Amino acid sequence: MACARCEGTGWRPVEQDGIRRVERCSCWQQTAATRALEAARVPPRYARCDLDSFILYPNERLQAAVARARRFIEAFPAVTKGLCLIGPPGIGKTHIAVSVLRAVILEKGARGLFYDVRDLLRIIRSTYNPVVRTAEMDVLRPVMEADLLVLDDLGAEKPSEWVEETMNLIVNTRYNERRPTIFTTNYEDSPDETRLDSLCVRVGFRMHSRLHEMCEFLEYDGGDFRMLPANGGADDLEMLWKRGRARRGLPPRTHGPAKAELGPQHVRAQAPPLRELRWPGGKAGRGV
Numbered sequence: 191m192a193c194a195r196c197e198g199t200g201w202r203p204v205e206q207d208g209i210r211r212v213e214r215c216s217c218w219q220q221t222a223a224t225r226a227l228e229a230a231r232v233p234p235r236y237a238r239c240d241l242d243s244f245i246l247y248p249n250e251r252l253q254a255a256v257a258r259a260r261r262f263i264e265a266f267p268a269v270t271k272g273l274c275l276i277g278p279p280g281i282g283k284t285h286i287a288v289s290v291l292r293a294v295i296l297e298k299g300a301r302g303l304f305y306d307v308r309d310l311l312r313i314i315r316s317t318y319n320p321v322v323r324t325a326e327m328d329v330l331r332p333v334m335e336a337d338l339l340v341l342d343d344l345g346a347e348k349p350s351e352w353v354e355e356t357m358n359l360i361v362n363t364r365y366n367e368r369r370p371t372i373f374t375t376n377y378e379d380s381p382d383e384t385r386l387d388s389l390c391v392r393v394g395f396r397m398h399s400r401l402h403e404m405c406e407f408l409e410y411d412g413g414d415f416r417m418l419p420a421n422g423g424a425d426d427l428e429m430l431w432k433r434g435r436a437r438r439g440l441p442p443r444t445h446g447p448a449k450a451e452l453g454p455q456h457v458r459a460q461a462p463p464l465r466e467l468r469w470p471g472g473k474a475g476r477g478v
């Protein structure tokens with residue numbers, strides 16, 4: 191329904207000292223924020239996420255992660271690092287990431303963008319078109335230029351050279367231009383970098399070392415929200431968390447020793463400058 195104050199034009203007539211002029215109607219600000227939210231591509235199931243509705247329970251690392259997310263929102267855009275939320279599925283990592291994204295869009299007027307990493311790679315692949323060679327840049331440009339980007343579920347895609355190059359291109363471009371990114375991932379940042387399910391192996395050494403340079407790591411465990419009954423609350427989540435830990439036999443986090451000698455391919459290299467990335471383009475991703 192059209193706004194009664196401006197009849198839907200977004201401009202409101204005002205008269206001052208006998209001079210008539212127009213100014214932006216308050217409905218326009220509202221619409222602009224709504225549009226910016228729509229443009230951010232947040233999936234409908236996360237469309238209402240905010241930190242106030244996030245169920246907290248006595249879980250120190252979770253509480254610290256949420257507190258850090260709040261500080262990020264307050265400081266934005268004066269933030270030097272992004273965030274990397276790490277932990278098992280279902281513990282609210284995407285909820286926290288989207289809450290931050292929505293808050294900086296609504297409160298700070300930022301251009302925000304959300305992508306599930308697998309969706310993003312699928313879209314880049316599908317844009318390859320031998321006639322319109324620029325199509326993939328139409329997808330990549332907003333990803334590289336968003337004031338805040340959320341990349342959800344990092345490491346879930348099957349690792350390949352093309353995946354690694356494409357992700358490095360995106361992440362390095364944002365890093366070089368000092369644009370923060372928030373990542374979520376189910377893969378533990380294990381000190382044992384030979385483990386197949388470690389973050390490092392899933393995303394590659396270059397990306398892994400870049401992540402550490404550009405993000406604060408917020409690793410936590412918690413109750414699985416997907417197991418929470420409809421009327422469940424903090425107590426239920428705490429119970430789910432403790433039960434889950436018990437079931438997993440409380441795996442002690444191994445630090446340090448007993449690591450096998452690493453071959454030369456495991457020596458961490460500095461990420462090369464962008465021009466040396468030689469990103470093969472969307473083509474190479476076809477049918478991979």
Ligand SMILES: [Zn+2]
Binds near residue numbers: 197
């Ligand atoms: Zn209006």
